Amino acid sequence: MKKFTADYVLTSNGNSIKNGSVIIDDKGKILKVENPENLSEKPNQETYANLxxxxxxxxxxxxxxxxxxxxxxxxxxEKIPAGEGLIAFIKQVQKNRNADESAVIDAAAKADEEMQQNGIVAVGDISNSAVSVFVKTNSKLYYHNFIEVFGFDPKNADAVFSNALAIQEQFKPMATSITPHAAYSVSKELFKLIRKEAESKNSVLSIHNQESDEENKLYRYKQGSFLDFYDQLGLDISYFKPQARNSLQSVIPILSNKQNVLMVHNTYTNMKDVYFTRRFDRKISWCFCPEANLYIENALPKVDLFTHHGFNITLGTDSLASNKSLCILKEMRILQENFPFLELENLVEWGTINGAKFLGIDREKGSIEEGKTPGLNLISGLDYLKITPETKVRKLA
Ligand SMILES: [Zn+2]
Incomplete structure (x- = not known):
């Protein structure tokens, strides 16, 4: 058993306890959360003799x-140059992703270890192949595997989907769901197959959303750099009609209100889009990956559009292809620097309980409550509860 006392305990279930303590057992399970203001809750010395x-x-x-x-x-x-925009980034990923399998696995194992060191306990991870199965099976982290599909040509929808089912098999018994890559890379037909599967399995979906404004140009006017990109890929998109509205507003009606959907990035999501999702009564969570947005597009989402609607907001690191490290605290730091109105308590909720709720693991993780095993982090080097360049995270349990 161990007892940790700190200046504050942020529980992520609405409590901010000054000089609070957390008592855990050897497996990291929370036995007690103490608030010194509540004197009757002081620990019984006999109960916690070996503390x-x-x-x-x-x-x-x-x-x-x-x-x-x-x-x-x-x-x-560090293989892909920063600041060249999403389409150039995608081309570089396509060019460089097929490396020697052992190099891919070694790098994945190191990244998994890095996430543990940085206090991450669970990951929603996009997988286009089964190459990460070995690392994940042997990891201390919890993984939800989003088996991600691409296929903008409607003729290929069935073949792409069956291939995803085969990859999914290899990830069992880990948590999985088949998920669409993005509005610009998944046809309506493929979206419908994914929706049907998600409804039957009650699974969660994750979509790269409005990471570049080119995605909106494609959907609104059938213009912009995606047209050249499809051309280079030899993809005939003559069937695609401009939708006169942003990509998000075109995708939402294809989904049903039965699935929890994570919209990732949202860099070019505007107020109209946000209101549109509210009107459609969809179960949308919003994930921000600010380090990757700066790396790829040198832009940030309009975070203030999302904070007043009671939305479930989560945080992500994206991959090491577009980020120097896999660290949720660093994502919080970028948000704090650019949106000073954000409170540490909210940022911590985004990086803990909200993600746990979205992944459906909040009975065990995401908040400091008796009986849960959420992992514990110490955030130090704060300036009056604001994150600064000196702020660090240390994994306690
Ligand atoms: Zn991504």
Whole structure:
């Protein structure tokens, strides 16, 4: 048993406990959360006789949930130039992703270890192949595997979908769902197959959303750089008609209100899009990956559009192809620097309980509550509860 006391305990279930303590057993299960203001809750010395107590400077919070990563792209770290925009980035990924399998697995194992060190306990991970199965099976982290499909040509929908089913088999018994890559890479026909499967299995979906404004140009006017991109791929998109509205507004009606859907990036999502999702009564969560947005497009989402609607907001690192590290605290730091109105308590909720709720693992993870095993992090080097360049995370349990 161990007892950690810190300046604050942010529980992610609505409590911010000054000089609070958390007592855990050897497996990291929370036995007790103490608030010194509540004197009757002081620990009984006999019950906690073997307790190792540690007094820490900083804030204790639950283990982080990274809701967007691509472990299988970890070998592309520092291989793709920054700031060239999404389409150039996608081309580079396509060009470089097929490397020697052992190099891919080694890089994935290192990335998995890095996430553990940075206090991440669970990951929503995009997989286009089964190459990461070995690393994930042997990992201490919880993985939800999004088996992601591409296929903008409606003729290929059935073949692409059966291929995804075969990949999914290899990930069992881990949590999986077949998921669409993005509005610009998945045909309506393929979307419908995914929706049918998701409804029958009650599974969650994750979609790269409005990561580039080119995606909106394609959907609104059938213009922009995606047309050249399809041309280079030899893809005939004569069937595709401009929709006179942004991609998100075209995709939402294809989904049903039965699935929880994670919209990832949202860099070019506008207020109209946000209101559109509310009107359609869909179960949308929004995931921000600000480091990757800066790396690829040198832009950030309009975070303030999302914070006043009671939305479930989560955080992700994206892959090492578009990020120097896999660290949720660093994502929080970018958001804090650019949106100073954000409170640490909210950022911690985004990086913990909200991700756990989306992945359906909140009975066990995401908040500091008796009986849960959420992992514990210490955030230190804060300036009056604001994240600064000096702020660090240390995994406590
Ligand atoms: Zn991604």
């Amino acid at each position: 190792k107590a540690e007094k820490l400077s900083g804030v204790i919070c639950p283990g982080f949930i990274n809701t967007h990563c691509h472990l299988e792209l970890s070998h592309l770290k």
